[in-house]
Each structure stands twice: as C-alpha cells, then as structure tokens.
Amino acid sequence: MQAEYVELVLLEQSLANTDGMYRPFSDRLGDVAEKTGGFVLFDVRVESDIRIQRMAAIGFGVDGTVAIMMDKNGQLISAPINGDNAPLVAELTAWTSLPMAEQVCVGYGGAAAKLLAALRKSGRPDLVNHAC
Numbered sequence: 532m533q534a535e536y537v538e539l540v541l542l543e544q545s546l547a548n549t550d551g552m553y554r555p556f557s558d559r560l561g562d563v564a565e566k567t568g569g570f571v572l573f574d575v576r577v578e579s580d581i582r583i584q585r586m587a588a589i590g591f592g593v594d595g596t597v598a599i600m601m602d603k604n605g606q607l608i609s610a611p612i613n614g615d616n617a618p619l620v621a622e623l624t625a626w627t628s629l630p631m632a633e634q635v636c637v638g639y640g641g642a643a644a645k646l647l648a649a650l651r652k653s654g655r656p657d658l659v660n661h662a663c
Contacts (some may be wrong), residue, residue, distance in 0.1 A: 538560070541615075553605045556574070556585045556587075556601050557574055557611070559588070559607065560574055560587050560599060562591060563599065565595075567589065568591065569589040569590055569591045569597070570589065570590050571586060571587060571589055571590075571626040572588040572589065572590045572623070572624045572627070573588055573620070573621060573623040573624045573626070574586075574587040574627065575623060575626075575627070575635045575639055575643050577600075577643055577647060579640065579644060580599065580605060580644075580647060581603075582602055583600045583601070583602055583603075583608075583647060584599060584601055584602065584603050585600065585601040586599070586600045586601075586646070586647060587599050587600075588612060588620055588623070588624070588642055589643055595611060595612070596612040596617075596620055597609050597610070597611055597612065597613070598610050598611075598612050598646070598650055600647070600650075610653060611648045611651075611653075612646075612650070613653070615649070616646055616650075617647070618648050619642045619645055619646040620646070622639070622642040623639055623642050623643060623646070626639040626642075
C-alpha cells in the first residue's frame with residue numbers, strides 16, 4: 532500500500548471504534564504506518580491550537596509524506612504534505628530522534644505550528660479553526 536490508502540485505514544479504524552473509546556494516538560498511528568507500508572517520522576503534541584491536539588507524519592519514501600492530526604475529540608484527519616514543507620518535517624523528525632534530555636532543551640512548537648498552518652492553507656476544510 533501507499534500514501535493514498537491512509538484515508539482507508541483511518542476509516543477502518545473509525546468503524547472499529549467500540550463504545551466511543553479510541554486507542555492511544557501512537558497506537559493508531561503505528562497501525563496506519565504498518566498497514567500502508569510507511570514509517571512514522573514524528574509524533575508531537577500541538578500545544579497552541581484550539582482544534583488539533585496531536586500531529587504526526589508517515590513517510591512513504593519517494594511516494595511522499597502524509598500528516599495525521601488528532602482533533603480534541605479524538606478524530607483523525609489526514610493530509611498530504613507537499614515538498615515545500617519538507618524542511619519542517621525534517622525539523623520535527625530530527626527533534627523526535629533526540630534523546631529525551633535534549634528534547635527538553637530544544638523546542639519544536641514553532642515548526643509544528645508552521646506545518647499545521649501550511650496544511651490549513653492547502654485547502655483542507657476539516658483543518659480550519661472556526662470561532663466558537
């Protein structure tokens with residue numbers, strides 16, 4: 532499988548949801564990567580967004596990269612990441628690979644916010660923040 536099948540795996544996960552309980556984000560992310568033949572690049576918490584609480588990326592080599600976000604209700608949203616955002620993905624991937632002692636000293640919030648903003652500009656209506 533490739534990047535285009537991420538939405539199908541997310542649909543499968545939503546149908547398998549039992550009693551409104553979701554598995555942890557990292558487990559769901561790993562499941563998507565395994566079933567689509569990708570690999571998890573990063574998995575970070577998004578602190579300053581009113582809608583999205585987690586963001587991750589799955590890489591597919593030359594076939595591209597897909598972002599997966601979890602909203603405050605536990606729903607997963609995916610969006611392709613274009614090549615213009617590769618430096619942000621690389622920065623977040625590098626931060627994830629740091630030892631925990633170094634992660635504490637290096638921030639990732641700016642890169643995560645910029646990537647989320649770029650994904651919103653790509654035209655995904657389900658990523659746009661709406662006023663309450």
